[in-house]
Amino acid sequence: MLIPESVRTHWWRGALVVVAVVVVCFSTSPFGGLFGLVPLVVWSTLAPSRRSGLIVGAVLLALLAWFVLPGALGLAGRWVPAPIEIYWLHTTIAAVVCAIGARRGFVGLFLLVIAGFIVTGGALFAAYESPPGCEGVAPGPAQLRITRDFNCGSHNCWGVLETTGDRAPEVMRDYLVARHFTPAPTINRVPRYCRTTGLLVEHEVCVDVWPLGPAxxxxEWYVN
Structure with missing residues (x-):
């Protein structure tokens, strides 16, 4: 069976997108992952040659993996991008990389950056006074019986897990430490753990573990 010339010439463009799709499948935010795909899709149409296309494409794939995989693995630290940064910071860096590699399409890349900031604003507005996501806390240890809820107060909402089971307080604390939460100063003598991410904008999630008995x-967890 003969392979069309266009496929033999441009197969690598589709291959870059396929690999990027595999990466974003690990994203903790489906919409964030899909938005992270956009720069690579744009590059697959802008790339002037296979050589530059694969080189810049590899850089974009590495950049996408950096913004997706550490969060999916529950890692923490200022080298781990915050979830919101995939919209504006990842898009901006990727657009600059595309512009350097293609030396054309500047207007479209500029509009892509603007779109990233607009989506960032929309995501922040949607999160305002909304319950936090899983944030590495939910669903909780498998060996405990857990019910999940949320509460809201003045300009803030927080997630709640009611846990029961053998040594529930200790099991929950071990679970958090394994997910890179570290002990923080207590409030009202309640054990507290926090995890920080974010390259340029700090994203801190804190968890209060209220012991209600040995079992x-x-x-309660919230985003500062």
Whole structure:
């Protein structure tokens, strides 16, 4: 069977997008992952040659993996991008890389950056006074019986896990430490753990573990 000339010439463009799709499948935010695909899709149409296309494409794939995989693995630290940064920071860096590699399409890349900031604003507005996501806390340890809820107060909402089971407070604390939460100063003598991410904008999630006895604990988490 003869392979069309266009396929033999441009197969690498589709291959870059396929690999990027595999990477974003690990994203903790489906929409964030899909938005992270956009620069690579744009590059697959802008790339002037296979050589530059694959070189710049590899850089873009590495950049996408950096913004997706550490969060998916529950890692923490200022080298781990915050979830919101995939919209504006990743898009901006990727657009600059595309512009350097293609030396054309500047207007479209500029509009892509603007779109990234607009989506960032929309994401921040949607998150305002909304319950936090899983943030590495939910669903909780498999060996405990857990019910999940949320509460809201003045300009803030927080997630709640009601946990029961053998040594529930200790199990919950071990679970958080394994997900790179570190002990923080207590509030009202309640054990508190926090995890920070973000390259340029700090994203801190804190968890209060309220012991309710040897076999029960109430867990509350919130984004500072």
């Amino acid at each position: 029960a604990a109430r867990v």
